[in-house]
Amino acid sequence: MNERAKASRVSTKDIAHKALREMIIKGELEPGQPIAEEELAKELQISRTPLREALQILELEGLVNRSLNGRMNVAPISIQEVKEIFVIRSNLEGIVVEDAIDNITQKDIDHLTHLIKLLKMAISLEDYETIDRFGKQFHEYIYTVSGNKMAVKFLYQLNSMINRYRRLAHKSIGDTKQSVKEHKMILHYIIQKDKINAVEEMKKHILGSLNQAIKTVEKYEHTQF
Amino acid sequence: MNERAKASRVSTKDIAHKALREMIIKGELEPGQPIAEEELAKELQISRTPLREALQILELEGLVNRSLNGRMNVAPISIQEVKEIFVIRSNLEGIVVEDAIDNITQKDIDHLTHLIKLLKMAISLEDYETIDRFGKQFHEYIYTVSGNKMAVKFLYQLNSMINRYRRLAHKSIGDTKQSVKEHKMILHYIIQKDKINAVEEMKKHILGSLNQAIKTVEKYEHTQF
DNA sequence: TTTAAAATAATTGTATACAATTATAAAGTT
DNA sequence: AACTTTATAATTGTATACAATTATTTTAAA
Numbered sequence: 236m237n238e239r240a241k242a243s244r245v246s247t248k249d250i251a252h253k254a255l256r257e258m259i260i261k262g263e264l265e266p267g268q269p270i271a272e273e274e275l276a277k278e279l280q281i282s283r284t285p286l287r288e289a290l291q292i293l294e295l296e297g298l299v300n301r302s303l304n305g306r307m308n309v310a311p312i313s314i315q316e317v318k319e320i321f322v323i324r325s326n327l328e329g330i331v332v333e334d335a336i337d338n339i340t341q342k343d344i345d346h347l348t349h350l351i352k353l354l355k356m357a358i359s360l361e362d363y364e365t366i367d368r369f370g371k372q373f374h375e376y377i378y379t380v381s382g383n384k385m386a387v388k389f390l391y392q393l394n395s396m397i398n399r400y401r402r403l404a405h406k407s408i409g410d411t412k413q414s415v416k417e418h419k420m421i422l423h424y425i426i427q428k429d430k431i432n433a434v435e436e437m438k439k440h441i442l443g444s445l446n447q448a449i450k451t452v453e454k455y456e457h458t459q460f
Numbered sequence: 461m462n463e464r465a466k467a468s469r470v471s472t473k474d475i476a477h478k479a480l481r482e483m484i485i486k487g488e489l490e491p492g493q494p495i496a497e498e499e500l501a502k503e504l505q506i507s508r509t510p511l512r513e514a515l516q517i518l519e520l521e522g523l524v525n526r527s528l529n530g531r532m533n534v535a536p537i538s539i540q541e542v543k544e545i546f547v548i549r550s551n552l553e554g555i556v557v558e559d560a561i562d563n564i565t566q567k568d569i570d571h572l573t574h575l576i577k578l579l580k581m582a583i584s585l586e587d588y589e590t591i592d593r594f595g596k597q598f599h600e601y602i603y604t605v606s607g608n609k610m611a612v613k614f615l616y617q618l619n620s621m622i623n624r625y626r627r628l629a630h631k632s633i634g635d636t637k638q639s640v641k642e643h644k645m646i647l648h649y650i651i652q653k654d655k656i657n658a659v660e661e662m663k664k665h666i667l668g669s670l671n672q673a674i675k676t677v678e679k680y681e682h683t684q685f
Numbered sequence: 686t687t688t689a690a691a692a693t694a695a696t697t698g699t700a701t702a703c704a705a706t707t708a709t710a711a712a713g714t715t
Numbered sequence: 716a717a718c719t720t721t722a723t724a725a726t727t728g729t730a731t732a733c734a735a736t737t738a739t740t741t742t743a744a745a
Binding site: 686687688689690691692693694695696697698699700701702703704705706707708709710711712713714715 | 717724725727728729735738743744745
Binding site for chain 1: 509512516517520
């Protein structure tokens with residue numbers, strides 16, 4: 236048999252899915268904008284078959300909507316939806332830290348501690364993109380430790396939508412410093428294996444970013460119909 | 461223009477999706493069983509195109525899995541997954557009652573009260589199917605009142621999986637009587653607009669059915685690989 | 686001019702054909 | 716006989732063709 240690992244093939248569908256997701260998150264496809272399959276397929280230089288499958292995934296992810304007549308459009312942005320998403324996310328992140336506490340090892344704690352250090356460093360450099368990346372890594376590392384596949388699956392589903400809003404938000408240095416404090420607190424409770432407070436703190440942390448997200452969204456809001 | 465409402469066309473894809481979901485929930489397609497597109501398409505008398513789209517929905521719903529080589533199989537059943545699902549559901553149901561309390565009217569309260577009466581009646585008749593139906597209606601009515609589209613969307617997604625386990629479980633009369641008590645309590649707190657206790661009670665109610673579900677699943681478990 | 690009806694065009698939904706990949710069987714080698 | 720290698724078959728992934736539906740334009744009537 237062949238030595239090298241089988242390069243798990245990337246399908247045209249997956250490429251289209253990721254590309255479109257990116258385009259929607261970046262706003263290159265605007266909220267509310269109608270989608271014509273033929274046209275979009277030509278633009279991506281693929282056929283309609285994998286494109287339709289990609290669009291269907293995006294539909295289930297909540298990034299595009301399908302109206303009764305079958306026509307699709309980029310999902311509008313709404314404050315109501317942002318609120319709903321963040322409350323759900325806060326609960327899921329709560330579930331996930333709680334499970335993570337059951338499984339966490341010293342190696343994991345070291346890694347999370349390291350991530351917080353990196354986070355601080357990025358803040359001192361006012362490098363917002365890096366701040367965002369390390370913050371994300373902190374959370375995602377906890378996802379992995381939790382071993383809760385289902386919750387993680389839902390969290391990633393939510394993240395597709397959250398990323399749309401995250402992109403619009405530009406944090407202040409004050410916000411990021413507050414954020415690093417919260418990460419520290421969460422880690423503290425994880426180390427203590429104090430589930431109640433870890434969950435509590437995590438929920439507060441997520442909901443804290445909600446108000447900020449709402450502000451940035453207000454001016455972009457589109458009506459849903 | 462035409463008078464009558466446009467009969468929103470049902471697509472082959474949707475029919476296939478619902479049919480397959482039913483078959484999986486009923487166990488007609490067994491956990492772990494491999495799926496061959498061509499064969500299944502012939503059986504359903506449709507082409508592979510809409511079948512593939514239906515299968516993709518089922519994949520995202522967690523009812524089928526796709527392995528690295530593209531082959532699909534009916535998702536196995538596992539205790540770990542049941543646990544994860546119920547914890548997530550309990551949180552989502554908590555979110556939803558909390559929101560429902562903000563919107564609830566006297567009419568809604570009357571309806572929920574009525575459903576509990578029907579539930580009691582079904583219990584006295586030991587009609588388990590009807591018990592199940594009214595219990596479901598009680599929860600789904602709260603979904604609607606909440607107005608939380610996102611949470612409801614996730615709940616329905618979970619329900620596809622939960623229904624697989626629900627079907628295996630056969631409750632005792634004792635269980636159902638306990639259940640009706642819990643419904644009453646939940647409604648009580650809703651009427652009082654006591655969010656904290658309503659959420660608490662709802663979570664307990666959902667998690668209460670977890671242990672029962674676990675028992676029934678234990679003998680059906682298949683290993684995931 | 687406005688409204689309704691009919692015809693045309695554009696778009697989505699499904700079936701089929703083909704290409705690419707993966708699994709299975711057969712043949713060859715040590 | 717066990718292991719590779721090659722050839723064959725089966726299966727999935729993508730493109731194209733066609734059918735069904737929906738939207739738009741044109742024509743006709745009031």
